[in-house]
Amino acid sequence: MDNKKECKGCSATVRQSFEEINKQMDEYVKTIPLDDCVEDDEYKKRLQACKDCLALYYESTCKYCGCFVRMRAKRKNKSCPYPGQDKWK
Ligand code: SF4
Numbered sequence: 001m002d003n004k005k006e007c008k009g010c011s012a013t014v015r016q017s018f019e020e021i022n023k024q025m026d027e028y029v030k031t032i033p034l035d036d037c038v039e040d041d042e043y044k045k046r047l048q049a050c051k052d053c054l055a056l057y058y059e060s061t062c063k064y065c066g067c068f069v070r071m072r073a074k075r076k077n078k079s080c081p082y083p084g085q086d087k088w089k
Contacts, residue, residue, distance in 0.1 A: 046073035
């Protein structure tokens with residue numbers, strides 16, 4: 001019997017591909033009440049700003065807030081956390 005304990009976060013069963021993560025983000029975004037969402041044009045504008053931003057890590061995650069930007073950018077009440085400059089405005 002292998003008594004070696006592995007970190008759950010590093011085990012193969014919890015690893016997800018980029019495509020799986022994107023699919024889950026898409027599913028999550030669909031659950032946000034419409035009143036809490038920005039319009040599609042604004043959403044695309046925000047995501048483009050993130051795409052052009054050096055603070056975007058792994059093509060998905062904001063360095064400053066740790067959020068998946070596809071989730072954060074969809075919400076009306078969220079802003080870009082870039083220090084001193086909201087890049088979504
Ligand atoms: S700092 Fe703003 S623009 Fe840059 S990745 Fe984060 S949310 Fe996107």
